[in-house]
Amino acid sequence: MKVQINPELCQGHGRCYDLAPGLFGADDEGYGQVLGDGTVPPGAGHDAELAAANCPEQAVELLEEG
Amino acid sequence: MAVDERFPQDPRDVAEEAEAGVRNEIITGPVSDWATDFSHLEPEWSADPYPIQDDLRQRCPIAHTERFGGAWLPTRYKDVSAIAYDTERFSSRQIIVSNFRSPRDIAPVGEAPPISSDPPFHHDARKLLLGGFTKKEVAKQEPATRAFCHALVDELAGRDVVDAARDYAQHIPVRVIANMLGFPEEDGPQFRVFVEDVLEGINRQPEERQEAFARLDAYLLAQVHDHLDNPRDDLTSFLIDAELYGSKLPPNVVTGAMALLLIAGIDTTWSAIGSSLWHLAKTPADRERLVAEPGLLPTAMEEFLRVYAPVTMARLVRDDMHWRGVDMKADDWILLSFPAANRDPAQFDRPGEVVIDREVNRHAAFGLGIHRCLGSHLARMELRVALEVWLERVPSFTLDNPAAVTWSSGQIRGPRSLPLRIG
Numbered sequence A: 001m002k003v004q005i006n007p008e009l010c011q012g013h014g015r016c017y018d019l020a021p022g023l024f025g026a027d028d029e030g031y032g033q034v035l036g037d038g039t040v041p042p043g044a045g046h047d048a049e050l051a052a053a054n055c056p057e058q059a060v061e062l063l064e065e066g
Numbered sequence B: 001m002a003v004d005e006r007f008p009q010d011p012r013d014v015a016e017e018a019e020a021g022v023r024n025e026i027i028t029g030p031v032s033d034w035a036t037d038f039s040h041l042e043p044e045w046s047a048d049p050y051p052i053q054d055d056l057r058q059r060c061p062i063a064h065t066e067r068f069g070g071a072w073l074p075t076r077y078k079d080v081s082a083i084a085y086d087t088e089r090f091s092s093r094q095i096i097v098s099n100f101r102s103p104r105d106i107a108p109v110g111e112a113p114p115i116s117s118d119p120p121f122h123h124d125a126r127k128l129l130l131g132g133f134t135k136k137e138v139a140k141q142e143p144a145t146r147a148f149c150h151a152l153v154d155e156l157a158g159r160d161v162v163d164a165a166r167d168y169a170q171h172i173p174v175r176v177i178a179n180m181l182g183f184p185e186e187d188g189p190q191f192r193v194f195v196e197d198v199l200e201g202i203n204r205q206p207e208e209r210q211e212a213f214a215r216l217d218a219y220l221l222a223q224v225h226d227h228l229d230n231p232r233d234d235l236t237s238f239l240i241d242a243e244l245y246g247s248k249l250p251p252n253v254v255t256g257a258m259a260l261l262l263i264a265g266i267d268t269t270w271s272a273i274g275s276s277l278w279h280l281a282k283t284p285a286d287r288e289r290l291v292a293e294p295g296l297l298p299t300a301m302e303e304f305l306r307v308y309a310p311v312t313m314a315r316l317v318r319d320d321m322h323w324r325g326v327d328m329k330a331d332d333w334i335l336l337s338f339p340a341a342n343r344d345p346a347q348f349d350r351p352g353e354v355v356i357d358r359e360v361n362r363h364a365a366f367g368l369g370i371h372r373c374l375g376s377h378l379a380r381m382e383l384r385v386a387l388e389v390w391l392e393r394v395p396s397f398t399l400d401n402p403a404a405v406t407w408s409s410g411q412i413r414g415p416r417s418l419p420l421r422i423g
């Protein structure tokens, strides 16, 4: 699974980097950023789902690979 | 004395500008039917708006009133979010419902950018401020905030009954924003008067309202001059020096943004802290669980923000239009209730219940879209620290007298008097 942020929708609420700091960070203006290439390591699936489910703008996308 | 020609020395030069715009008749008194005559300024709404909103959501999801010169109240999440996202048809020219409409040509800047601004100006004004309010940046305020919360609790020593709204919650955001703007800490009591004038004095006579705004302008101008004489590392000096489109900011943008930062963070955060403590005082199971499991606080906090969302905003309809079944007129108000959206059963399971371990919580307490609360990271830090310190120092507390709790009136909702029995 991979995570991705839609920059058109993100408004910098920061729920993603609060809930899943291993997967997301913030840029200098507080907008969410995916760390690395967004691959969700084993064990981090729940964090990824929480971030997606709590983003008020529905900007966090989960992509199933394959 | 340092001179900057943008800012007059005498505040009366600012205050006496003639006021253009449109006033309507002020209508007060009991509401006949909430679907056709609502008013968020009547005591019934202040005491408990949620049953009213829940009822409207079922029988008349976009309610109307002739008060305030005409206003609409959507209560479904999908309508509130659609309006927040649609900055073309719904303007932020004014975001507090009143009996006065400012002239249309103050858009897209408005009186307190960026909250009163529309695209395209909004983006540029907001961008100036974003860097100062990131999670990382506001973390710098955390140690001082924590120390201040402890000092406030120290003051309560020896008392059985304390007012958690007045003696604790309200002081926290006042102190934090005074430090960030570089205003004297001892001016705190004045800030609370400004906040009340702007947010609660809606149905006062226009002359009285204007005098109150003039006092706020005069205060801000004095702070500008103080910062021109002694520039320092704070938001006021930052705004005075900031540039947009290659030149320094116009004076009304500097003082408008200062006013916004002063007003926007006080009542709101005070309300969030107070409502959370009110809930915990009357719900021993939740209080005991949070004392035992402090790690749950960030999750619980989001639930308090959802269910007791302190902030309702407003918009002005841009042009006459038929929208989702109703006929809106240009310059009708929209009372944009994030609190009502947060309790929509179409969006949340068990919306009326406070579930402190609710994991999925896509609430809209800090708004949606381009006006997302600029201070949300700061507010979350203050709320978390305020609750952490309180629960650590005062783990056991109950409502002293539920009937003695009073609530603010207007678009920001929270307890203004909250007597708690402690120890």
Ligand code: HEM
Pocket: B084, B092, B095, B114, B115, B116, B126, B173, B177, B260, B261, B262, B264, B265, B266, B268, B269, B272, B309, B310, B311, B313, B314, B338, B364, B365, B366, B367, B368, B370, B371, B372, B373, B374, B375, B376, B378, B379
């Ligand atoms: C729990 C506390 C708070 C709540 C619930 C809250 C809520 C909100 C909401 C709902 C909006 C959206 C306005 C709209 O859509 O028109 C907003 C905007 C804003 N808030 Fe807050 N707020 C809080 C605390 C703060 C603090 C501490 C500050 C810091 C000074 C602040 C500064 C602002 C500013 C500057 C805006 C305008 C942003 C823009 O228009 O781009 N708020 N707030």
Ligand code: SF4
Pocket: A005, A009, A010, A011, A012, A013, A014, A015, A016, A017, A030, A031, A032, A033, A054, A055, A056, A057, A058, A059, A060
């Ligand atoms: S939670 Fe959503 S809106 Fe907020 S920073 Fe993350 S992606 Fe952006």
